[in-house]
Amino acid sequence: SAVISQKPSRDICQRGTSLTIQCQVDSQVTMMFWYRQQPGQSLTLIATANQGSEATYESGFVIDKFPISRPNLTFSTLTVSNMSPEDSSIYLCSVVLAGGLETQYFGPGTRLLVL
Amino acid sequence: EDKVVQSPLSLVVHEGDTVTLNCSYEVTNFRSLLWYKQEKKAPTFLFMLTSSGIEKKSGRLSSILDKKELFSILNITATQTGDSAIYLCALGGGTSYGKLTFGQGTILTVHP
Numbered sequence: 001s002a003v004i005s006q007k008p009s010r011d012i013c014q015r016g017t018s019l020t021i022q023c024q025v026d027s028q029v030t031m032m033f034w035y036r037q038q039p040g041q042s043l044t045l046i047a048t049a050n051q052g053s054e055a056t057y058e059s060g061f062v063i064d065k066f067p068i069s070r071p072n073l074t075f076s077t078l079t080v081s082n083m084s085p086e087d088s089s090i091y092l093c094s095v096v097l098a099g100g101l102e103t104q105y106f107g108p109g110t111r112l113l114v115l
Numbered sequence: 116e117d118k119v120v121q122s123p124l125s126l127v128v129h130e131g132d133t134v135t136l137n138c139s140y141e142v143t144n145f146r147s148l149l150w151y152k153q154e155k156k157a158p159t160f161l162f163m164l165t166s167s168g169i170e171k172k173s174g175r176l177s178s179i180l181d182k183k184e185l186f187s188i189l190n191i192t193a194t195q196t197g198d199s200a201i202y203l204c205a206l207g208g209g210t211s212y213g214k215l216t217f218g219q220g221t222i223l224t225v226h227p
Contacts, residue, residue, distance in 0.1 A: 031213040042203065043158070043217045090156050102147050102207040103163050104215060109156030 002027035002097055006107040013114050018081045021110045023093035025074045031096040032070060033104065034078045038089045049076040049093075083114045117142045119206050119218035127224045132194050136221045138204030139186040147207035148187050149215065150178055154200045161189070194225045 003026045013019050023032065032049040047055040047068055055068035070076040080087050090111050094104040118141040128134055140148065147165050151158035162171040167182035175194075180187045191198055201222050205215040 033214070042219045045214065048214065092157065096213050101163070102213055102215065103149065103160055104205075104213075105160060106151075106157040111156060 002029070002095065002105060004093065004095060004105060004107040006093060006110050008110060009108060010111040011113070013083055013112065015084050015114055017083055018079055019083065019112060020077050020079045021091055021093075023076045023078070023107050025095050027074070028098040029073060029095040030098050030100070032076045033094045034066070034068060034076070035092040035094065035106075036089045037092065037109075043092065046078070049078075080112065083112075085114045088112055088114045117206055117209055117216040119204055119216050121202075121204050121218035121221050123221060124219065125222040125224070127226065128194055129226050130195055132225075133190065133192045134194060134223065136189040136191075136202050136204075136223070137186060138188070138218055140204075140206050141185065142206055142208035142216075144210065145182065145206075145208045146212075148180055149205045149207065150187075150189050151203040151205065152200045153203055153220070158203055191223075194223075196225050196227055199223060199225045 005024045007022045034046040035043045036046055037043050045058050046061045047057040049055050049068050049070040051070045065081055067079045090109045092109045093107040120139050122137045147163055149163045150161040162178045164180035167180055170177055170179045175192045178189045201220040203220045204218040207215055
């Protein structure tokens with residue numbers, strides 16, 4: 001297994017501002033993902049974070065709203081831009097460990113409230 | 116489009132009961148089915164199933180996959196209050212390796 005950390009663990013933000021969430025892993029990983037979980041909902045994949053290149057976004061998510069960086073194998077950031085109350089969610093990063101087939105392990109999550 | 120449907124959506128039981136959670140799916144190019152437990156924020160991995168008819172077991176939890184009928188079940192015996200959580204089923208398949216499609220989850224509440 002691996003230790004996955006996310007910062008911040010929670011935040012309260014004003015509408016129109018941006019928040020950057022960090023995800024750090026202590027092991028070698030092959031893939032990293034970012035998810036959103038809106039209140040009472042299941043997990044929705046935002047994008048696959050690609051090392052050294054642009055992320056691959058799912059339908060309904062765009063780079064201008066959710067810019068993602070992955071400068072190396074074990075670190076990624078997700079920015080939620082120009083926030084509105086509808087962005088209030090839990091944001092989760094997940095990783096697939098080297099040799100781990102498709103099993104994804106999740107970070108502790110960031111609970112975001114936008115006022 | 117890949118699809119994962121879990122049932123029931125919620126379940127309330129008493130300690131000591133046995134529960135069965137269901138996950139049915141539709142997918143092209145099935146690779147794996149995974150179960151997760153989500154208590155607060157982060158889902159924690161329980162099982163990964165790739166072969167039909169082989170039971171995975173960990174303590175009081177067990178899971179089995181039926182690739183012919185396209186479903187999986189998660190059993191929890193002798194439930195405890197600590198089993199109260201959302202149980203998520205996720206599907207690995209299609210053309211994008213590594214990506215998972217999640218079901219809506221089953222909310223399990225275990226009363227003392």
